[in-house]
Structure formats: structure tokens, C-alpha cells
Amino acid sequence: MLGLLAIADRREAAVLQPSKPTSLLAVLLTRPNVIVPVESLQRAIWGEDIPATAKASLHSCVLRLRRLFAKYGISGSTIEALPGGYRMAADARTLDLLEFRELLVRADHAADQEEELSLLRAGLELWQLPVLGNVHSDVLHREEVPRLAEEWLRTAERVYDIELALGRCREVLSELWPLARSHPAHERFWEQLIEALHRTGRRADALAEYRRVRDHLREELGVEPGTALRNLELAVLRGELPTVQAVRPPARTAKTAARRTTNPGANPATNSGANPGANPAPTDGAPLDAAPLDAAALDTTSAAGALAGCAQGDVVLAGLVGAGLLRECPDGHYHVHELLRAFILAAEGSWARAPEEPNPARPDAGADPTPSVRQSAASLLTSEV
Incomplete structure (x- = not known):
């Protein structure tokens, strides 16, 4: 149903023609394994102007769907008549919507981002937009x-x-x-x-x-x-x-917390309020703001940690080396990339402002860094091959 409503197997797909039984099937599949009230089914099929014969016509639509299932070899009691409504039995093997949601759950528990990405893309491949394009139901397309x-x-x-x-x-x-x-x-x-x-x-x-x-x-x-x-x-x-x-x-x-909900579709706007350019330094899994600046951990080989101010110096140092901004030398010093050098010089210039002069580049504008931070930045600039 993640496209034109159809009955398919591994070889071919039979796209259903727009009709009242097709609308009925679409509504049942949007709420799989849930009892859908008769009133909801009638609204989806006839809109707000429900005829007096709607109850009998609804029963007729169910019978036509069951014959259609038999024609294509769909066995079992797929459409169940229960007190108050009808229920469509389905699982990830018989309904692509449930297969998609199962892939999302697996992606949420993936071991790494590559595996997560593979599972998410597999889920997106199930979609053939527009969804339910052959179902003529204003209520269904609106709700x-x-x-x-x-x-x-x-x-x-x-x-x-x-x-x-x-x-x-x-x-x-x-x-x-x-x-x-x-x-x-x-x-x-x-x-x-x-x-x-x-x-x-x-x-x-x-x-x-x-x-x-x-x-x-x-x-x-x-x-x-x-x-x-x-x-x-x-x-x-x-x-x-x-x-x-x-x-x-x-x-x-x-x-994102959205995919941890029961309904993957209830996901709030992903990072819509975040800064897309933000690139936090890698941590050991703790929140980024949970590691305050530890001036004692910042030595002459770890000025990058002082500049970052959000992770321990050795962690940030390893990140800069991995990114190619620092290159470790045999004597224990580091060769500084020109990009990092320019950043440190710019940062030192901002520290040189008067205490009462705001610095828009730093959230703690006006605060003078500790002497160990200034010394670390200066020593880093001199630690060359």
C-alpha cells in the first residue's frame, strides 16, 4: 500500500481499480490488526453523505474483497468481522507498511550508522509515491x-x-x-x-x-x-x-528521539530547531554538555580541548589528529595545520578584547579565559616540526 494499492507476489502485482471495495481495503490496511469501527469505514467509502443502505453495502464490499483474495490465493481469514467493526490481519510478510515499520525498529537498534543507513534506505525503497493514488476517498486522503x-x-x-x-x-x-x-x-x-x-x-x-x-x-x-x-x-x-x-x-x-516512539510517523521534525552546521566533538556516549572544561587536563599538547570547551582535552586532541588538523611528531610535539593555526590566532585576538567588550563568537562573551588556556594556545602555535 506504499504506492498504488495492489496485491503482489515476487513475480507480479495486480493494481486494484478504484472502487468502494478498494477504499474499504485501504482503510483497513492503514490500521492493520486494529478493529476499525463501521462508522469510520462508511465515512471513508461514502464521505459525509452516508446512504441508508450503507450497512448492507459495506457487508457486500467485504464479501467482494474475500472473493478477490481467494482469486489470488490469499488464504486464511484476513478480514475479520468483529463486534462494532472489521479488522484486517497482517504482518511484515504480508503488508509493506508493517515491513517498513519493522525496518525502522531494526535501524533504531543498529550497531553502527552504516547498518542503520542501510536499513533505512531499504525501508524507503518500499515506497512508490504517491501513496494510495488509485483510492478515491477524500476522507482517507485527508486523514x-x-x-x-x-x-x-x-x-x-x-x-x-x-x-x-x-x-x-x-x-x-x-x-x-x-x-x-x-x-x-x-x-x-x-x-x-x-x-x-x-x-x-x-x-x-x-x-x-x-x-x-x-x-x-x-x-x-x-x-x-x-x-x-x-x-x-x-x-x-x-x-x-x-x-x-x-x-x-x-x-x-x-x-533523534522521534524514531523511539511506537509510531515512526509521529517523529517530530528532525533537527528542525538545531544548528545544521554543528559538529560536536566525539565523546564516550555522554551528553556533549556533560563534560565541563577541565583546565588541569589541558597541557601544551592539548590546546584544542581548551578551545572546544565541551570535551576533555585528550579526546579533542585525538579528534584533531584524526581529522588531519594536527600531526604528531617523534619528539612529542605537533605540526599544526594552517586552518587550525588561523583559528587559534583568531581566538587569541578575541581573548585580547577588554573584559567589558562582548565577543559574538563566544557564548560566554566578555569572560576572559584562564591563563592555562592562553598558554596552551600559545604553546600549540610553537609546536611545529
């Missing part, structure tokens, strides 16, 4: 189809969040271009497209895409872009987003 579409949207968001976190910005651009344009009011896809463009060095294209979605929102809806999209534009203008080479995948514990 049930948007809920199903939301499950697809949140899964697609998560797929591209992982791809970007893994640094595959160029690889996903060909998918994000049409995705954003086919969902012009869905800002998260535009955020991902703009981020991917900027991180691959296409800053002008990233800003052009921001102007495109901004103009659409203004002209079609009369609203401004959301906070996350506006903050992303500022990050692009300031060059604050990390490059593809410097990005490290986020910890598995940072997964």
Missing part, C-alpha cells in the same frame, strides 16, 4: 495519507542526516536537489541541501537555494523561513560550517 507521508518524510530526513554526518555531501546532492524542489515547504530538506552545497565549496549555490526557498515561503505562504534555516544562512555567510574533510559522524546516542 490517513498525510500521517503515512509523515513517516516517509522523517525517515528520509534521518537518511540524509546520516549521509551528511558521514561526510558524503557530494554523493547525496543528486538526491537532495529534486527532493527539496518536490517538497518546497519542507524546510529540513532545504537545510540539508544548503549544508551539502556549502560543505562541498559551493557557497554561492547554497545562498541561491536559500533565496529560492525564502521567496517561495514568502510568496506562497506569507511567512519567513524558520529559525534553523535563517541560522544556516548566517553560518554560510560567515563560513562557519565545517568542511567535508573535517566532519566526524555524531555519536550513536545522539539519534
Whole structure:
């Protein structure tokens, strides 16, 4: 049912023609293994103008569906008549919607992001939009189809969040271009497209895409872009987003809470309020704000930890070495990449401000760092081959 409603096996699919039995089957499949009240079934089939003969006609539709199942070899009591309504028995082997949701559960418990990504993409492959395009039911398309579409949207968001976190910005651009344009009011896809463009060095294209979605929102809806999209534009203008080479995948514990709910479709907007350019330093699984700056742990080989201020120095140091920003030398010193050198110089310049002068680049504007931090930054600049 994740496309045109059809009965299929491994060899072929029989797409059902628009009819009242087809509408009845669609409603039952949107709520598998649940008793659907007779009143709900009648509304889905006839709309608000339910005829006096609706109860008898509904029973006739059920009989026609059972004969259709028999024709295609579907055995067992698939449609059950129960007090108050009907129930459609299904599982992940017989209904693609349940197979999709099962893949989401497995992805949520995957061992790593590569496995999670593989399972999520397998789930998306089950969809052939538009959903239930051959079902002529205004009630169904108004009340049930948007809920199903939301499950697809949140899964697609998560797929591209992982791809970007893994640094595959160029690889996903060909998918994000049409995705954003086919969902012009869905800002998260535009955020991902703009981020991917900027991180691959296409800053002008990233800003052009921001102007495109901004103009659409203004002209079609009369609203401004959301906070996350506006903050992303500022990050692009300031060059604050990390490059593809410097990005490290986020910890598995940072997964969106939405897919931990019973209904995958109830996923709140994935990272819609977060800063898409944020690239937290790797931790041991604890929340990023749970490790305060430990000045005693910052020595002359760990100035990066002082600059980050959100993880222990040895962890950040290892991250910088892994990202190629530092290279360890045999004598215990480090060769500093020019990009990191420029950052440290800029940071030292901000520390040199008067205490009462605010620094917009730091959340604790006006606060002077500890002497150990300044000494660590200075020693790092001198630790060359």
C-alpha cells in the first residue's frame, strides 16, 4: 500500500481499480490488526453523505474483497468481522507498511550508522509515491495519507542526516536537489541541501537555494523561513560550517528521539530547531554538555580541548589528529595545520578584547579565559616540526 494499492507476489502485482471495495481495503490496511469501527469505514467509502443502505453495502464490499483474495490465493481469514467493526490481519510478510515499520525498529537498534543507513534506505525503497493514488476517498486522503507521508518524510530526513554526518555531501546532492524542489515547504530538506552545497565549496549555490526557498515561503505562504534555516544562512555567510574533510559522524546516542516512539510517523521534525552546521566533538556516549572544561587536563599538547570547551582535552586532541588538523611528531610535539593555526590566532585576538567588550563568537562573551588556556594556545602555535 506504499504506492498504488495492489496485491503482489515476487513475480507480479495486480493494481486494484478504484472502487468502494478498494477504499474499504485501504482503510483497513492503514490500521492493520486494529478493529476499525463501521462508522469510520462508511465515512471513508461514502464521505459525509452516508446512504441508508450503507450497512448492507459495506457487508457486500467485504464479501467482494474475500472473493478477490481467494482469486489470488490469499488464504486464511484476513478480514475479520468483529463486534462494532472489521479488522484486517497482517504482518511484515504480508503488508509493506508493517515491513517498513519493522525496518525502522531494526535501524533504531543498529550497531553502527552504516547498518542503520542501510536499513533505512531499504525501508524507503518500499515506497512508490504517491501513496494510495488509485483510492478515491477524500476522507482517507485527508486523514490517513498525510500521517503515512509523515513517516516517509522523517525517515528520509534521518537518511540524509546520516549521509551528511558521514561526510558524503557530494554523493547525496543528486538526491537532495529534486527532493527539496518536490517538497518546497519542507524546510529540513532545504537545510540539508544548503549544508551539502556549502560543505562541498559551493557557497554561492547554497545562498541561491536559500533565496529560492525564502521567496517561495514568502510568496506562497506569507511567512519567513524558520529559525534553523535563517541560522544556516548566517553560518554560510560567515563560513562557519565545517568542511567535508573535517566532519566526524555524531555519536550513536545522539539519534533523534522521534524514531523511539511506537509510531515512526509521529517523529517530530528532525533537527528542525538545531544548528545544521554543528559538529560536536566525539565523546564516550555522554551528553556533549556533560563534560565541563577541565583546565588541569589541558597541557601544551592539548590546546584544542581548551578551545572546544565541551570535551576533555585528550579526546579533542585525538579528534584533531584524526581529522588531519594536527600531526604528531617523534619528539612529542605537533605540526599544526594552517586552518587550525588561523583559528587559534583568531581566538587569541578575541581573548585580547577588554573584559567589558562582548565577543559574538563566544557564548560566554566578555569572560576572559584562564591563563592555562592562553598558554596552551600559545604553546600549540610553537609546536611545529
